[in-house]
Each structure stands twice: as C-alpha cells, then as structure tokens.
Amino acid sequence: xxxxxxIAVAGALLTGCGGGSAVSPSLPAxxxxxxxxxxxxxxxxxxxxxxxxxxxxxxxxxxxxxxxILPIADPNAATISGFTPADLRSAYGxxxxxxxxxTGPLIAIVAAYDDPSAEAxxxxxxxxxxxxxCTSASGCFTKVTAPGNxxxxxxxxxxxxxxxxxxxxxxxCPTCRLALIEAQNGxxxxxxxxxxxxxxxxxxxxxxSYGIPEGSSSANQDGHYDHPGIAIVASTxxxxxxxxxxxxxxxxxxxxxxxxxxxxxxxxxxxxxxxxGAGCSATTPTPAWQxxxxxxxxxVPDVSFVAALSPGIAVYDSNDGGWIVLGGTSAGAPFVAGLxxxxxxxxxxxxxxxxxxxxxxxxxxxxxxxxxxxxxxxHGLGAF
Numbered sequence: 001x002x003x004x005x006x007i008a009v010a011g012a013l014l015t016g017c018g019g020g021s022a023v024s025p026s027l028p029a030x031x032x033x034x035x036x037x038x039x040x041x042x043x044x045x046x047x048x049x050x051x052x053x054x055x056x057x058x059x060x061x062x063x064x065x066x067x068x069i070l071p072i073a074d075p076n077a078a079t080i081s082g083f084t085p086a087d088l089r090s091a092y093g094x095x096x097x098x099x100x101x102x103t104g105p106l107i108a109i110v111a112a113y114d115d116p117s118a119e120a121x122x123x124x125x126x127x128x129x130x131x132x133x134c135t136s137a138s139g140c141f142t143k144v145t146a147p148g149n150x151x152x153x154x155x156x157x158x159x160x161x162x163x164x165x166x167x168x169x170x171x172x173c174p175t176c177r178l179a180l181i182e183a184q185n186g187x188x189x190x191x192x193x194x195x196x197x198x199x200x201x202x203x204x205x206x207x208x209s210y211g212i213p214e215g216s217s218s219a220n221q222d223g224h225y226d227h228p229g230i231a232i233v234a235s236t237x238x239x240x241x242x243x244x245x246x247x248x249x250x251x252x253x254x255x256x257x258x259x260x261x262x263x264x265x266x267x268x269x270x271x272x273x274x275x276x277g278a279g280c281s282a283t284t285p286t287p288a289w290q291x292x293x294x295x296x297x298x299x300v301p302d303v304s305f306v307a308a309l310s311p312g313i314a315v316y317d318s319n320d321g322g323w324i325v326l327g328g329t330s331a332g333a334p335f336v337a338g339l340x341x342x343x344x345x346x347x348x349x350x351x352x353x354x355x356x357x358x359x360x361x362x363x364x365x366x367x368x369x370x371x372x373x374x375x376x377x378x379h380g381l382g383a384f
Contacts, residue, residue, distance in 0.1 A: 065309075109179065112182065119136060124316045304376070355384055
C-alpha cells in the first residue's frame, strides 16, 4: 500500500542550507569512499565540519558530519563508528529493545527538500541494530511530500539531517510510527506551514532540527508551532546563540552535550557541549511553566542530548556513501520527540516543556563546564 501523501506547502524555492549562492541543491556523485570524502570536505566551511548554513533567509539544519571518518558503503560492515541505539538507550536510562512491533504513537519529522532514500536507509539502520521494521508497506512509515508540479530536489545537508532525524526517533522509540514531512525549502514560512501539516496527522510529537537567529519575523511564525496536546520539539543550534524556533514558548528546546563512558553508577558522564545553542531569549517572555532559569525571559535549552562528534552517532545514509558519523544538536530534537511519543502522556492542552520542569529530578545531571547550564538530560521517561 502506498503511504506517500501529498501536501501543498506555499513558498518560493530558495537555496538550501549548507549551500552558497542561488544554485540548485544537489547530492555528491557516488563513488569510492575516499573520492567521496574528497568531494565533501571543502563544503564544510563553518566552525564545525558539516554545519548547515542559512542561505538567503532560509532556516539552517543543524546536522554535523565527522569528515575525519570515511563512509563505509557495506550495510553489513562488521565494524562501524559512532554511538548505536543500544549505547544511547543505555546512556539515557531506557530498556533494551524487546522486539515489540512498530505500531505505536506517531512521531512527525519536519525537514526541507527531499531525501529520496529515506525509507530504504531507515530499513538498513533499523535492521542493523535490531529495531522492529518500519516501512510504508507495514503502515509504520509515511512520507509527506510537495506535489509533483513543485520543484523539490535533494540537498546533501538536508539529506544527512533527515537520515539522522529518522535514526534518532527510531532509537528513542522503536515501537513508534514515523512520518517524514518534507517542506519545499527552508524558507521560515514554508517550514512553519510544514509543521501545521505535520500536526494535521495527529502525532504525539513533532521534531524540528533547524533554526534561524531570533528576529522580528519569529512572531510571524510562532502560531504555527502552537499545537496544544502535541509535543513540539526543536534543536537549539550549534553556534552558542539563541535560535528560533527553539526559543518559542510553544516548544521543548533541546541543547547538546558531550557523552563519555565513566565508572559512575550511571556508567556515563556528560558535559555541556561548547557549541550548544543556549542563553536568554531576546524576544520571548518567560513561559509560566519555566522555573529557575536565571533569565528574565525564555531560557534555552530545556533539556539536552549528546551532540559532540567525538565519537558521534552512527547513521546510514546511502546518498553520502553508507555508514557515516553525525552529530550536532540536530540529534536531540528527534530523540526527545521519541521520548515524548513513547511516554504518550503530554496532556491534551499542554505546550512547551511543562512536564520537564515539573520533574527535574528525573533528569541526569550535566557538568556545565563553565558554560550556560542545561536542566539535564533524559533519564528514562519520567520527565516526559
């Protein structure tokens, strides 16, 4: 059964994140791992390798790529780099995967442009790590795209973003269903309308791993992120500043950490990632549900998740050569959306992150390391 839907998301086609001047976005040519790495490396020109850039007013995705680790084409390679779902579930207090079918609550992933291999790559990722199948044929996976008469092309940075988002939602809630909503481009109004399209599917949570510096235009989009009863989650960004939509009072803002094994009872240590978006909003008043932030306005983040590229997260992306290592605060929004969906207890009239601030004791402590602090990281589902 074909589960692909069509939606009309209005807006002019602009260039994508991570690009340059106004040219059509494209994927790299396929080839040997070494050759592909040579092509990819010059494209990463921001503070961290792989950062999506904001072009012509578009919202940038926050995916980071560890270009020091070459892609591995073999889906069944014996050894791959990066954290696996088992690692992440251990670090964040979740039980091992038990094989329950993926027929649970729906997680919606909002992104821009098209990932033509999203479902096929997701099949490989989930099979490799023992997660239950999630396909369009089974009714678990739905891809919502723009109509055929509207130009919607792949864009390498956004393809990596989509691969990471689907992988992290799967790792957090293997039994959840997934909907990928692809906006025509990264225009703020277009992505905001895509969030409305996602909400129309009645998901438990919506993940948004993109943003733009706060500004006067934020107020124009804010109503699109206000869907009571649906957990709207946004990554805070990778340049240490406050970004929108993470600064909206209607969303849960997810920052970044470094995550390493240690000998503590938890078995893991976390510190605030030095590039994690954080601070006091310049435009959003303090929400009624947010307490103890030290800001006179909205504070971000509300919760955090591993973002550092050392060791990074293992993801399969055939468009980028196979198994690659990704990171950035992009990873946190879909993972936290998965936790909200797994808990499935957000409240019919809820918005923002009230359950987190009502259950701060259910979070893992994070070493601030002299940086802007985070309330903590997930420890099971108690804060969701």
